[in-house]
Amino acid sequence: GNSVTQMEGPVTLSEEAFLTINCTYTATGYPSLFWYVQYPGEGLQLLLKATKADDKGSNKGFEATYRKETTSFHLEKGSVQVSDSAVYFCALSVRGSQGNLIFGKGTKLSVKP
């Protein structure tokens, strides 16, 4: 089946630290991969996506590369800010799976000044 595994949180960093949130997946077809972010009290926002192997998604200083050989889509940011504090979800969708978005459990990030 299709599934997403992401690192457990919470993750606490100081401002300007480097961020990595690991995400690995299993999929029966060719998935598109996503990172969503949920700020406190809000809905999910699409942060970035990649639709095929070796694609790099990027947005707001965040990056993730679709690695088919390691079935991974790790989220990175070179210098986090307090405003990046949120819950981050890795997700996948497989063409032909009725558009179902499979989520990881989420990783809570707290950034301290």
Place this chain on the structure above:
Amino acid sequence: EAQVTQNPRYLITVTGKKLTVTCSQNMNHEYMSWYRQDPGLGLRQIYYSMNVEVTDKGDVPEGYKVSRKEKRNFPLILESPSPNQTSLYFCASSLSGVSGYTFGSGTRLTVV
């Protein structure tokens, strides 16, 4: 502004009293979906729709109904709510499913 609009944002109700959570999108998206978010369980799909009059069950459909009579609207119906349906609910829409979903702001439902 392109968006998914859910109403209400907050709802407290009693066991057994039928309720409807509305969802509307203005992006002409084909795909729409309902998720619930629970601590420790993450986000789970309740129902989805790939087009008008085409709906199907997701991972946790028990106790819920949906309809897709027009492209823009996808209401979630709880015929007889129970306390285990207390949760945060999200509606989402997508052009193609694999292109990424746009989420609504959520509906926090409490069933007492």
